[in-house]
Structure formats: C-alpha cells, structure tokens
Amino acid sequence: MKVLVVDDSKLARLSLIKTLKEYEPSAQIFEGENGAVGVELFKIEHPRIVFLDLTMPVMDGYEALKLIMEMDPKAQVVVVSADIQTQAQERVLQLGAKLMVPKPINSDKMLGVLQQLVF
Amino acid sequence: MQESEFSADHLDVLKELMNIAMGNATASIADLLQAFGTMHIPYISVSDMNGLKSFIEETIPSNQHYYVTKQLFGGMFGGEFIFVMTDKSAANLGNYLYDITTPEEEDILDAVIELTNILSATIISRLTEELNIKVQFFVPSTEVMSGNALIGVEETLNYHKIIIVSTQMVFQSQNVSGYIFILTKGEMIERLRTLIDQKLEELYA
Numbered sequence: 253m254k255v256l257v258v259d260d261s262k263l264a265r266l267s268l269i270k271t272l273k274e275y276e277p278s279a280q281i282f283e284g285e286n287g288a289v290g291v292e293l294f295k296i297e298h299p300r301i302v303f304l305d306l307t308m309p310v311m312d313g314y315e316a317l318k319l320i321m322e323m324d325p326k327a328q329v330v331v332v333s334a335d336i337q338t339q340a341q342e343r344v345l346q347l348g349a350k351l352m353v354p355k356p357i358n359s360d361k362m363l364g365v366l367q368q369l370v371f
Numbered sequence: 372m373q374e375s376e377f378s379a380d381h382l383d384v385l386k387e388l389m390n391i392a393m394g395n396a397t398a399s400i401a402d403l404l405q406a407f408g409t410m411h412i413p414y415i416s417v418s419d420m421n422g423l424k425s426f427i428e429e430t431i432p433s434n435q436h437y438y439v440t441k442q443l444f445g446g447m448f449g450g451e452f453i454f455v456m457t458d459k460s461a462a463n464l465g466n467y468l469y470d471i472t473t474p475e476e477e478d479i480l481d482a483v484i485e486l487t488n489i490l491s492a493t494i495i496s497r498l499t500e501e502l503n504i505k506v507q508f509f510v511p512s513t514e515v516m517s518g519n520a521l522i523g524v525e526e527t528l529n530y531h532k533i534i535i536v537s538t539q540m541v542f543q544s545q546n547v548s549g550y551i552f553i554l555t556k557g558e559m560i561e562r563l564r565t566l567i568d569q570k571l572e573e574l575y576a
Contacts, residue, residue, distance in 0.1 A: 260412070261387035262380070266574055307390060307410045334394025339407040355391050356501070 253370070254297055256282045258290030258316065259305040259332070264355065268303055268332065271362040276370075287316030294320050294327070301369055303357075304349075306333040306340065314347065321348035328369050332357055377417045377534075377564060384567045389413040389536055392497035393551075397540065399493050400486065404467065406542050413538040423533055423554070430537065430550060431455060433518035438480070440487040442511035444495050447504040448562055450534075450555030452491040456483060456548070458515065463546040484513055490540065490551065502566040534560055 253276060259265045265283050272279055282297050284290035287304075288311040294302060302320060306313035313331060320327050331344045331352040341352045350369060353361050390413055397408040418426065431437070436458040443451050456464070465474030465482040474482070492508065499506050536553040555563060 261383055261390070263384045263387045263571075263574065270574065307412055309412060334391040335410050336394050336398045337401045337407060339401070355394065 253278070253301070254280045254282065254299040256284065256290060256293055256297065256299040256302045258284040258287065258293075258302065258308070258313070260285050260308040261305070264305065264332075268357050268362075271357055271359055272303075272366075274359060275362060275366050287311030287313055287319075290316050291319045291323075295323060298324075300328060301365075302327060302329045303332050304329055306331060306335050306344070314343065317344060317347045317349055330365055330369070377560075380571060381564060381567050382415050382417075384570055385534075385536065385563075386413050386415045388498055388501045389415065389494075389538065389553075391501060392494045393538055393540075395497045396490050396493040399489050400540065400542070403486070403489065404542055404545055404547065406545055409541045409543060411539045411541070413536060415537075416535045417560075418533055418535055420533075423535060426535055426537070427521060431518045431521055435459075436515055436517055437521060438483045438513055438515055439521060440483060440511050440513040442487070442491045443509040444491070444506045445509070446499075446506035448499060448502065448506060448555070448566065449559050450553055452495060453552040453554065454483075454487045454490055455521065455550040455552070456486075460547050460549060467545050467547065480513060484511065486549075487511060487513070494551070494553075502563075502570065504566065532556060532560060534563065 255272060257265050257268055269281055282293050282299060284293050286308045290304065304313045304317060317329055320329060329349045331349045332355055334355045336354045344352050351365060353365060393410060393413060397410055401408050438456045438458065438461045440454045441451060461479050461483050462474060464486060465479035466472065468482045469478050495506060533554050533556045538551050539548060540551060541548040
C-alpha cells in the first residue's frame with residue numbers, strides 16, 4: 253500500500269510513519285515537506301491514503317487538498333492538524349477530506365483511520 | 372549554551388510542539404470569540420540579547436501603542452510568556468467581547484487579560500504536557516507601551532542566551548490579532564534540550 257505523508261515537520265512525519273508501521277509494516281511511504289511537494293508526489297505515485305497537515309510553508313494543506321481532489325475526486329485524504337477548530341474541520345471535509353485527526357497522532361487514532369479507510 | 376548545541380531536530384520538535392499548542396489555544400479563543408482564527412507557522416530561534424532586539428524591531432512596528440501582557444512560568448521548565456497586541460486590536464477585542472461601541476479602558480484591559488490568560492495557560496500547558504512535565508504560572512501583568520518602549524524594557528532584554536518562540540494569533544473578521552513570544556534562558560534552555568532529547572529518543576526507539 254502506498255501512503256503519502258505531507259507535513260513540514262520532520263518530527264510529525266516520523267511520528268506518523270512510526271505509528272502507521274505498527275499496523276502496516278509493509279506500507280510504501282512517500283514524504284513531502286509542503287503542500288506543493290505533496291501534490292506532485294500524489295500525481296506521480298497515486299497513493300492509497302494521503303496524510304496531510306494544514307499549516308505549511310509554500311502551499312498550505314487547504315490548497316493542496318483542493319488540488320488533490322481536483323486530480324482525483326476519490327482520493328482518500330486524512331487531514332492531520334493542530335488546528336482543531338470546528339470551522340477548520342468543516343472546511344476540510346467540505347473540500348473532500350475523508351477524515352480530520354487532531355495532532356499528535358497516536359496508535360488509537362491511526363487504528364481508527366485505518367479501520368475506516370483500509371481494513 | 373551555544374546555538375550549535377540546539378540542532379535542527381531540536382528546533383523542529385519545538386516548532387511542532389508549539390504548533391500543536393497553538394492549535395489548542397486558537398480553538399479556545401475561537402470559542403471565546405465565536406469566530407475562526409488563522410494559524411501561522413511558529414518561528415523558533417536560539418539567540419542572544421541583540422538577536423531578540425533585532426527580532427522585536429523587525430516584528431513589532433515601533434510607531435504604535437501596544438498592550439503588553441507578561442506572565443512568568445516555572446517548574447521543570449520555565450520562562451516568560453509575552454502577548455503583544457496593538458491598542459486598536461485590543462479596543463476591537465473589548466468592543467467585541469463586551470458588545471460596546473466604545474469600550475472603557477478598564478474593559479479593554481480586562482478583555483486583554485482574559486484573552487492572555489487563556490492563551491498562556493493553553494499554550495504553555497499543552498507544550499509542557501507534550502514534554503511530560505508540569506509548570507506553575509505566576510500572576511500576569513499588563514501595561515500599555517509604544518513599540519520602542521517594548522524593545523527597551525530592561526527585564527525583557529535581560530537575557531544572555533534565549534530561545535525565541537514566536538507566532539501570531541489572527542481573527543481577521545473581528546480585527547483582533549496579536550504577537551506571542553515565549554522567552555526562556557540559561558539553565559532552562561539546557562533542561563528544554565534534555566526534554567526534547569527524551570522525546571526524540573522515544574521517537575527513534
């Protein structure tokens with residue numbers, strides 16, 4: 253399974269990947285440090301799941317989500333963000349994200365995501 | 372403590388933890404204002420007194436007046452939380468919270484202190500929770516001063532080596548925004564580095 257992780261923080265990417273590997277050790281991971289890189293990787297790799305941060309330099313998660321959904325309306329994008337405002341959640345779900353998970357992600361949250369989108 | 376002793380990984384961890392803390396704080400203020408706040412990428416830097424002075428000069432326009440609230444916190448990790456808001460933004464906050472067209476100075480001050488209390492408590496508590504420690508808060512103080520005076524405040528600049536953690540809180544529809552600084556120094560920088568090392572060890576384990 254191809255998985256794309258887009259976050260400007262190396263810590264956040266490492267932490268998410270470590271948690272993901274607990275359940276999907278064979279997952280093929282692609283990493284992007286901003287929305288623009290994430291969109292390019294999505295175009296090339298067509299990952300099954302995208303984990304996307306919102307607050308990033310160059311291109312934020314809202315813009316990246318919009319472009320990804322335009323490329324593939326069936327894309328499975330999970331927004332993982334520190335922005336836990338209700339309006340932020342409403343906005344990303346409206347843009348097409350399947351789920352929004354508050355940071356930091358942990359094993360329980362990851363299991364919930366995978367149960368809904370993969371298992 | 373030399374700047375080089377704080378690696379890119381340390382700064383990245385601090386930035387991400389601050390991002391999480393700021394997300395919680397923005398949500399709390401959004402509840403208070405019943406509005407949507409824009410989050411900004413935190414700026415983190417290890418600096419000296421001159422670096423802090425330059426940073427404040429670049430960030431805070433000197434020709435305006437500000438409500439500056441400061442709150443010390445201490446324990447396993449300690450420092451100073453500073454929230455800086457223009458007088459216009461503070462008046463908008465007072466106006467919005469009290470639903471008064473021209474709020475009294477006392478109302479504005481009360482609104483700024485309330486906002487700062489929520490911000491400092493949420494940000495510092497969340498930040499330290501992620502580092503698995505607890506801190507105590509001291510009574511905050513607020514004063515109105517010019518940007519120039521902010522740079523000249525002795526106690527703010529009385530740091531030999533500091534970590535500047537800075538971000539913005541912006542509620543555009545309400546014309547309410549402010550600058551957040553968290554300053555820490557000396558032994559606390561060393562403790563912070565140790566706490567971040569523990570966090571990194573957990574991650575790489």
